[in-house]
Amino acid sequence: METLEFQAEARQLLQLMVHSIYSNKDIFLRELISNASDALDKLRLAKLQDGLEADTSDLHIEIEVDAEARTLAVRDNGIGMTRDEVVALIGTIAKSGTAELLGKLKEAKESPELIGQFGVGFYSTFMVADRVELVTRKAGTEGHGTRWESTGEGTFTIDEAPDAPIGTTVTLHLRPKDEDDALYDYTDEWKLKEIVKRYSDFISFPIRKRSGEEVQTLNSQKALWARPRSEVTDEEYHEFYKHISHDWTDPLEIINMKAEGTFEYEALLFIPSRAPHDLFQRDARRGLQLYVKRVFIMDDSKELIPDYLRFVKGVVDAADLSLNISREILQQDRHIQMIRRRLVKKVLSTIKDLQTSNPEKYATFWREFGRAVKEGLLAEPDNHKPILEIASFATTEGTEPTTLAAYVERMKEGQEEIYFLTGESRSQVENSPHMEAFRAQGYEVLILTDPVDEIWTDVVPDFDGRKLRSIARGSVDLPQDEEKPEPEGDFGPLLGFLGEKLSEQVKEVRLSHRLTTSAACLVSDADDITPALEKMYRAMGQEGPRVKRILELNPDHPLVAGLRAAHERSAEDTSLRDTAELLYGTALLAEGGDLEDPAKFAKLLADRLAQTV
Ligand SMILES: Nc1ncnc2c1ncn2[C@@H]1O[C@H](COP(=O)(O)OP(=O)(O)OP(=O)(O)O)[C@@H](O)[C@H]1O
Numbered sequence: 001m002e003t004l005e006f007q008a009e010a011r012q013l014l015q016l017m018v019h020s021i022y023s024n025k026d027i028f029l030r031e032l033i034s035n036a037s038d039a040l041d042k043l044r045l046a047k048l049q050d051g052l053e054a055d056t057s058d059l060h061i062e063i064e065v066d067a068e069a070r071t072l073a074v075r076d077n078g079i080g081m082t083r084d085e086v087v088a089l090i091g092t093i094a095k096s097g098t099a100e101l102l103g104k105l106k107e108a109k110e111s112p113e114l115i116g117q118f119g120v121g122f123y124s125t126f127m128v129a130d131r132v133e134l135v136t137r138k139a140g141t142e143g144h145g146t147r148w149e150s151t152g153e154g155t156f157t158i159d160e161a162p163d164a165p166i167g168t169t170v171t172l173h174l175r176p177k178d179e180d181d182a183l184y185d186y187t188d189e190w191k192l193k194e195i196v197k198r199y200s201d202f203i204s205f206p207i208r209k210r211s212g213e214e215v216q217t218l219n220s221q222k223a224l225w226a227r228p229r230s231e232v233t234d235e236e237y238h239e240f241y242k243h244i245s246h247d248w249t250d251p252l253e254i255i256n257m258k259a260e261g262t263f264e265y266e267a268l269l270f271i272p273s274r275a276p277h278d279l280f281q282r283d284a285r286r287g288l289q290l291y292v293k294r295v296f297i298m299d300d301s302k303e304l305i306p307d308y309l310r311f312v313k314g315v316v317d318a319a320d321l322s323l324n325i326s327r328e329i330l331q332q333d334r335h336i337q338m339i340r341r342r343l344v345k346k347v348l349s350t351i352k353d354l355q356t357s358n359p360e361k362y363a364t365f366w367r368e369f370g371r372a373v374k375e376g377l378l379a380e381p382d383n384h385k386p387i388l389e390i391a392s393f394a395t396t397e398g399t400e401p402t403t404l405a406a407y408v409e410r411m412k413e414g415q416e417e418i419y420f421l422t423g424e425s426r427s428q429v430e431n432s433p434h435m436e437a438f439r440a441q442g443y444e445v446l447i448l449t450d451p452v453d454e455i456w457t458d459v460v461p462d463f464d465g466r467k468l469r470s471i472a473r474g475s476v477d478l479p480q481d482e483e484k485p486e487p488e489g490d491f492g493p494l495l496g497f498l499g500e501k502l503s504e505q506v507k508e509v510r511l512s513h514r515l516t517t518s519a520a521c522l523v524s525d526a527d528d529i530t531p532a533l534e535k536m537y538r539a540m541g542q543e544g545p546r547v548k549r550i551l552e553l554n555p556d557h558p559l560v561a562g563l564r565a566a567h568e569r570s571a572e573d574t575s576l577r578d579t580a581e582l583l584y585g586t587a588l589l590a591e592g593g594d595l596e597d598p599a600k601f602a603k604l605l606a607d608r609l610a611q612t613v
Contacts, residue, residue, distance in 0.1 A: 001159040006150075007092040010123075012102050014152045017126040023182050027248070028124040029063075029192070030199035032074040032170055034243055035122060036061045037203045039078025039168060041296045043139050046079060049324055054139045054166070061207045063196075063218075067187040070174045077167035080138040083146040083158065090122060090134065090148060091156060101277055121246070122170075126152035128186060129172035135161045136168040193218055199239045204296065223294050225268035225315050229256050241270045244289055245313040249273055252361055255314070255350050259342070263335050267343060269314035271350075275368040279311060286310035291317040292325070303330045304340055308376035309347055311369050316343070348386040355390070355403065366392050366401065370450075377456035388463045394426060394447040396439065402446070404463045410444060417469040420446035422453050422532060428592045433521035434472045437514040441478055445471060454532045472591070474526030476514045487511065487555030494567045495553075501580045502551065505596075512552030519557040520587040522549045531593060551584060559583070578604050 145164025
């Protein structure tokens with residue numbers, strides 16, 4: 001027998017379980033049954049697809065209790081595990097983001113449901129047991145099986161189990177009943193029936209309970225997606241969702257689909273109510289479960305749902321696919337592509353309906369998943385419209401996000417385009433000099449601060465025929481500008497002078513229509529990429545030529561007016577050149593940009609300040 005240590009993260013998670021912070025302890029059984037059901041699926045598939053020799057004639061899960069010894073065992077005749085698999089799968093947590101999540105869990109004593117985001121699986125047994133044994137033998141292996149045992153306190157033992165049958169048995173040595181602590185008597189028949197009915201009724205294998213000679217099946221095994229919606233309770237849907245998603249929180253929305261005709265399929269999809277912690281991690285699990293005529297074929301079928309809707313969970317049951325279908329074939333299958341298009345359409349239209357039927361749910365949805373959904377604007381040009389219709393954006397009008405349709409409703413008379421400004425934060429965008437004239441004249445501007453906003457705004461030209469217009473690009477002709485008087489004095493020579501002095505930094509210097517209080521700002525040419533996008537490309541290793549921008553001056557500002565006068569008096573004045581540099585640097589800083597040579601700028605500024613004290 002060997003004694004081994006749990007990996008550090010696993011140890012911490014076990015600690016949380018042993019001192020159980022989660023009040024709903026009943027779910028340990030759901031987790032065990034879920035694992036057993038997965039193991040049965042795996043065995044069936046190994047036989048079907050890889051030709052493993054195994055007896056799959058009576059795949060089932062069995063629960064056995066001994067009230068006197070206070071033990072509860074959950075047994076399956078599924079795939080089982082080798083010794084090394086037991087050590088690797090049960091002794092460690094291989095999920096990304098574990099350490100980070102554990103940190104959050106510790107802080108959030110008040111919100112134990114956070115743990116649900118993580119899915120503690122097997123470890124949840126330590127909420128109700130002070131000792132857990134697992135005996136397993138892998139299908140298709142010769143020789144003995146493996147016995148694993150632990151009290152959940154730092155170490156576990158591993159031993160040989162000579163006569164273990166194929167499959168896995170997990171035996172819990174139950175803690176004493178303590179109903180004040182939501183710790184029930186899990187040897188009680190009614191309690192077990194209630195839990196199985198509530199959480200695991202839809203499991204497609206029989207869950208049997210054995211007491212002495214008597215054996216009864218506790219679950220109906222009915223595929224939820226095949227039952228009419230009116231016959232299924234929300235609670236049943238929710239438990240099914242938790243089974244397939246490993247989330248512990250109820251979903252936000254349930255979507256049923258059924259297609260008949262040449263290609264039949266049924267789908268049951270869920271939109272979670274919270275983004276998983278790994279929504280933006282590339283290696284996170286995604287995709288839907290694929291069934292063929294009620295038979296589970298594979299998890300995580302990415303082919304069924306595009307990446308930008310990766311948070312959608314659920315099942316697709318297609319009638320006409322081969323049971324042997326492989327991932328490679330899936331990728332090219334015409335029917336699968338058709339299903340995928342229909343699912344996308346349905347998910348997008350469901351969210352659109354929420355906007356009017358349940359604005360609160362819609363707001364939750366967008367807050368949690370909006371950032372991911374916007375990636376769809378890059379991936380699916382055909383779906384620009386439906387995606388933009390369900391999007392909302394922060395705006396200069398109030399603190400609540402707005403849809404584009406609502407923005408268009410509010411547009412001022414004469415306004416043709418939808419104005420937006422991208423940046424790193426709301427305050428940076430709101431205080432940007434580009435905003436000045438728009439604010440002064442009461443134009444609403446959308447505030448876009450997600451990194452993906454920089455990219456999609458570059459490729460999506462309009463919404464419903466209204467051009468999407470960055471107020472930091474191109475020239476601005478606000479409808480009311482015509483009334484503005486021409487600036488006094490001739491700025492031509494000054495603009496020419498500055499253009500020459502700053503030719504390294506900018507491609508043009510011109511007068512501005514967008515400034516009211518700042519002296520200067522930088523804008524991009526309508527066809528050029530923005531500095532933020534340039535920076536992003538560079539971060540991804542794509543070097544391109546630096547794109548020069550345009551310096552715009554506010555002729556009404558005393559600094560600019562003074563500069564014009566000084567230039568008129570003496571065009572040779574060397575300090576004018578420094579002022580030009582300062583003007584450019586300040587404009588760059590005001591929009592949150594990075595100075596190329598901060599030390600030089602600081603020196604110029606200090607010298608200039610020294611002259612004023
Ligand atoms: N009854 C079982 N038969 C075979 N393998 C099992 C069994 N129970 C657990 N395992 C293996 O151990 C792994 C870890 O199980 P655990 O319950 O901790 O997490 P999980 O089911 O992978 O995910 P989650 O934590 O989200 O529930 C499983 O992925 C599976 O490979």
